[in-house]
Amino acid sequence: MKTGEIVSNRVLQDEYYEVKFYAPEICRKTRAGQFVHVKIENLKDRILRRPFSISDVSGDGVLTVVYKRVGKGTEALSTLPAGTVCNLLGPLGNPYSPPDNEEFPVIVAGGYGSAATYLIAKNSPGKGILLLGARSKNDLILIDKFTAAGFEVRTSTDDGSQGHKGFVTELVDRVIEENKDKKIRFYACGPTPMLLALAKMLQDRGCNDAELSLDHLMCCGVGACFACVVKVRADNEDGWRYARTCKEGPVFKASEVYTGE
Amino acid sequence: MVDLTVDLGKFKIANPVMTASGTFGYGFEYKDYYDLRELGAVVVKGIAVKPSHGNPTPRVAEVAGGMLNAIGLQGPGVDKFLHGAEYMPFLRQSGATVIVNIWGKSIEEYCEVAARLDAESEGIAALEINISCPNVKEGGIAFGTDLKLAHKVVSEIRKVTSLPLITKLSPNVTCIADFARAVAAAGSDMVSLINTLTGMAINIETRRSYIANITGGLSGPAIKPVAVRMVYEVARAVEIPVIGMGGIMTGEDAVEFLLAGADAVAVGTAIFVDPYAPLKVIKGIQEYLERHGCKSVGEIVGAMEKP
Ligand SMILES: Cc1cc2nc3c(=O)[nH]c(=O)nc-3n(C[C@H](O)[C@H](O)[C@H](O)COP(=O)(O)OP(=O)(O)OC[C@H]3O[C@@H](n4cnc5c(N)ncnc54)[C@H](O)[C@@H]3O)c2cc1C
Ligand SMILES: Cc1cc2nc3c(=O)[nH]c(=O)nc-3n(C[C@H](O)[C@H](O)[C@H](O)COP(=O)(O)O)c2cc1C
Numbered sequence: 159m160k161t162g163e164i165v166s167n168r169v170l171q172d173e174y175y176e177v178k179f180y181a182p183e184i185c186r187k188t189r190a191g192q193f194v195h196v197k198i199e200n201l202k203d204r205i206l207r208r209p210f211s212i213s214d215v216s217g218d219g220v221l222t223v224v225y226k227r228v229g230k231g232t233e234a235l236s237t238l239p240a241g242t243v244c245n246l247l248g249p250l251g252n253p254y255s256p257p258d259n260e261e262f263p264v265i266v267a268g269g270y271g272s273a274a275t276y277l278i279a280k281n282s283p284g285k286g287i288l289l290l291g292a293r294s295k296n297d298l299i300l301i302d303k304f305t306a307a308g309f310e311v312r313t314s315t316d317d318g319s320q321g322h323k324g325f326v327t328e329l330v331d332r333v334i335e336e337n338k339d340k341k342i343r344f345y346a347c348g349p350t351p352m353l354l355a356l357a358k359m360l361q362d363r364g365c366n367d368a369e370l371s372l373d374h375l376m377c378c379g380v381g382a383c384f385a386c387v388v389k390v391r392a393d394n395e396d397g398w399r400y401a402r403t404c405k406e407g408p409v410f411k412a413s414e415v416y417t418g419e
Numbered sequence: 420m421v422d423l424t425v426d427l428g429k430f431k432i433a434n435p436v437m438t439a440s441g442t443f444g445y446g447f448e449y450k451d452y453y454d455l456r457e458l459g460a461v462v463v464k465g466i467a468v469k470p471s472h473g474n475p476t477p478r479v480a481e482v483a484g485g486m487l488n489a490i491g492l493q494g495p496g497v498d499k500f501l502h503g504a505e506y507m508p509f510l511r512q513s514g515a516t517v518i519v520n521i522w523g524k525s526i527e528e529y530c531e532v533a534a535r536l537d538a539e540s541e542g543i544a545a546l547e548i549n550i551s552c553p554n555v556k557e558g559g560i561a562f563g564t565d566l567k568l569a570h571k572v573v574s575e576i577r578k579v580t581s582l583p584l585i586t587k588l589s590p591n592v593t594c595i596a597d598f599a600r601a602v603a604a605a606g607s608d609m610v611s612l613i614n615t616l617t618g619m620a621i622n623i624e625t626r627r628s629y630i631a632n633i634t635g636g637l638s639g640p641a642i643k644p645v646a647v648r649m650v651y652e653v654a655r656a657v658e659i660p661v662i663g664m665g666g667i668m669t670g671e672d673a674v675e676f677l678l679a680g681a682d683a684v685a686v687g688t689a690i691f692v693d694p695y696a697p698l699k700v701i702k703g704i705q706e707y708l709e710r711h712g713c714k715s716v717g718e719i720v721g722a723m724e725k726p
Contacts, residue, residue: 197692203483205639205668205692247694375477377486378691382444384464384493385479400472400493405448 164242165220167235172296173227174270175236181246182219188212189253190277191347191371191409194223195379197245201234208232209376209404211274211347212249213300221246224273224299250379251408254345254369259283262340264333265309266356268292268326268348272300274371275347279307287312287333291326291352295319327356334363344368344412350388357415366413373408381405389416421708422715423701425459425683427660429583429608430544432459432516432683435716436673436701439664439687440464440520440547440587441490446513447505452694455515457701459683462518463500463510465549468531470496480620480629485639485666486688487618489632492522497535511542518585520547526572530579537580546582548573548607551589551614563589563598563614570601577606585662588612588653590642595649596656603657611662611685612653613646639688640666647679654680654721668696670703677704680721 159165165178184194195207208231214222227236238244256278257263263286265275272290279288285308292298293316301311312329313321322329326348334342344365346356353370360368377385387400388407391414398416401407423434437460443449446461455461473493480487500506500519510517519536523529533546550563550572562568573586586602588595590613599610615636620629628634646665654661663681667673668689676684689696704716713719 204481205484205688206481206486207692245693375479377479377488378442378444378448378694380444380694381448382464383442383479383488383691384473384490385488387473387476387478387493394470396472 160243162243162246164238164240164244166240167238170224171299174224174297174299175227176222176224177235177238179221179223179244179246180219181221184212184246184248185215185219185221188215188221188249188277190256190281191254191274191369192249192251193408194221194246194248195250195376196223196235198231198235199238199242199244201231204230206377207247207379208235209250209373209379211270211371213273213276214280215277224270226270247379251404252406254278254371254409257282257284257286257343260341261343262286262337264289264342264344266326266330266344266346266348268352269297270299271347271371272304275345276300276303276307278345279304279309282307285309289314289326289329289333291315291348293317325352325355327352327359330356330359347371350374354415354417357412358417360412361415361417366411368412369409370412370415371408372410372415373403376404379404390414391416421705421713423705425716427583427609427682430516434459434701435677435683435704436697437462437518437662437683437685438690438697439685440549442687442690445500445506445510446515446517447509449694450509450513453698455510455513458515458697459701460516460518460544461510462520462547462685464494465492465520465522466494466497466500466532466536467492467522468497468528468535470494470499475631477629477631480635482618482620482637482641484641485637487620487630487635487637488615489630489635491632497532501535501539507539507542516544517542518545518547519543520549520587522549526575529572530575533576533582534579537582540582543582545585545608546576546580547585547587547611548576549587549614551587551591561589564592566597566601569598570605573602573605573607583608585609585611587614589614590616590645590649590665596652599653599657603659607659609660609662610653610657611664613642613649613665616642616645638666640668642666643672643675647675650676650681651679651723667700668692670700670705670707673700673704674707674719677716677719678721678723680723682720
């Protein structure tokens with residue numbers, strides 16, 4: 159098999175797909191929270207790569223990406239049959255720091271965020287909780303995999319079709335309350351508004367070592383173009399600076415996230 | 420054996436392929452991909468007097484055959500560039516041929532950066548003056564689109580540095596050859612072109628521009644024919660060396676620029692698609708030269724035949 163060759167590509171659930179690439183070298187180096195930059199074959203006049211979190215890696219060199227079909231690139235990707243070879247760049251970005259033996263991991267995820275954080279759960283020495291939020295129950299993905307990894311999964315949906323009706327951040331305080339005796343370590347990935355709300359919450363509650371994966375429209379993927387920046391706290395007159403999510407992130411400490419205007 | 424070296428008058432480069440400013444960071448970002456000495460030159464992202472946040476996001480949008488960007492020249496400022504480990508100190512130690520792209524909001528600012536770099540010029544082969552920056556003191560007219568200002572900024576910078584000067588021309592003008600003549604007369608040792616073409620893209624569902632800055636600079640394969648034409652016009656208008664760029668993805672693309680009259684080329688947006696693109700372009704040029712029995716790059720510069 160060639161590096162970058164698609165092993166399988168199938169519908170996971172509703173608009174979500176799961177593609178597996180043969181990429182032994184990337185698999186060996188991957189740590190939770192990193193991403194691959196994919197040159198989608200057959201994308202015609204669109205030339206840029208598309209970044210995707212590495213959802214899972216196997217010992218025999220198979221890398222899994224879970225993606226939602228949202229535009230031209232992901233649409234083209236969803237039609238690629240097994241055997242197609244795509245050029246992959248990775249693993250890119252800074253990973254999450256894995257929970258240690260004493261820590262109780264609590265993952266807060268929205269949208270494809272559960273795919274981006276699955277490796278934390280898979281490799282965690284102790285089992286924890288996944289708080290998973292989405293628009294509707296069809297968007298709640300990978301619950302089975304987290305359950306199989308020993309995680310308790312609590313859900314929320316905007317429309318109330320499954321679990322708590324409302325925002326996933328509304329589930330956070332109860333988890334803190336219930337696990338007062340434990341050393342909770344928060345991890346998060348999801349839409350930016352959710353992450354900003356969560357960062358503020360976690361900052362207020364003193365969970366400064368929480369780690370959030372912030373991403374933004376990405377271009378080069380390696381820190382050269384300054385397209386994918388987000389505001390992080392800085393020691394200057396504005397109190398913030400733009401940090402490149404591809405190179406300085408995508409994982410940032412909650413304490414670093416700038417939550418002002 | 421084909422000789423790939425190019426003599427740019429003030430200095431020589433090992434091969435005709437550079438990186439386009441703003442598309443290769445400060446070189447540091449690509450250090451794990453290959454030895455930077457394999458490139459003709461590394462042209463770093465624009466450096467100004469002070470650190471700069473750049474524009475609000477979103478800063479880029481993909482369009483047919485390319486992209487729009489309005490990064491807004493985010494950068495560390497000249498102090499950090501000269502002394503921060505991942506900038507000039509790294510580049511010096513990498514052994515790469517380094518060209519520093521500079522910009523300012525006023526002539527004074529341009530001169531200040533140039534003077535600062537001149538004072539610590541070890542490892543700097545040349546300065547590339549970006550005169551297509553839209554926010555200037557003089558009535559908001561870009562230096563790159565006003566002949567008098569273009570001449571003025573280059574001649575003032577000329578006074579404060581002995582480093583070779585490359586002036587990067589804006590394509591957003593009616594007659595780019597006039598600008599090439601003006602900056603050559605002002606003491607520019609070379610010209611490079613083209614910078615991005617101003618463009619726009621609107622999301623029809625949200626009715627908002629895809630870019631927070633509303634307009635952005637178009638780059639990538641979409642602009643190549645325009646760039647080749649402009650290089651052709653400029654190469655016929657001035658004697659000084661011409662560095663051509665705009666949508667180069669392959670060695671064949673680069674050869675077009677050389678035939679149109681460019682002495683060297685730069686690869687930009689293609690690097691986002693493939694970090695190895697500049698090396699592939701070098702190889703492509705070499706293969707072309709071999710296939711056509713040429714011994715040096717110079718043999719095909721401006722060698723376009725009449726129709
Ligand atoms: C670090 C990182 C990890 C990601 N991981 C995943 C994942 O595991 N699963 C998943 O479904 N999606 C993920 N995304 C988002 C994914 O990259 C976009 O959904 C995808 O690029 C959209 O491409 P498109 O051509 O289908 O959409 P279009 O809207 O047609 O794309 C146009 C442009 O926008 C960019 N783009 C659009 N939306 C996003 C976005 N949300 N983030 C970044 N770039 C975007 C594309 O790269 C492209 O340049 C991730 C993004 C980043 C930055
Ligand atoms: C993301 C991005 C950032 C850029 N930043 C700069 C810059 O800082 N200074 C500059 O002179 N040109 C800058 N440019 C212009 C390029 O150097 C080049 O002139 C242009 O992109 C055309 O070449 P290309 O089509 O190969 O990219 C930038 C281009 C892009 C795409």
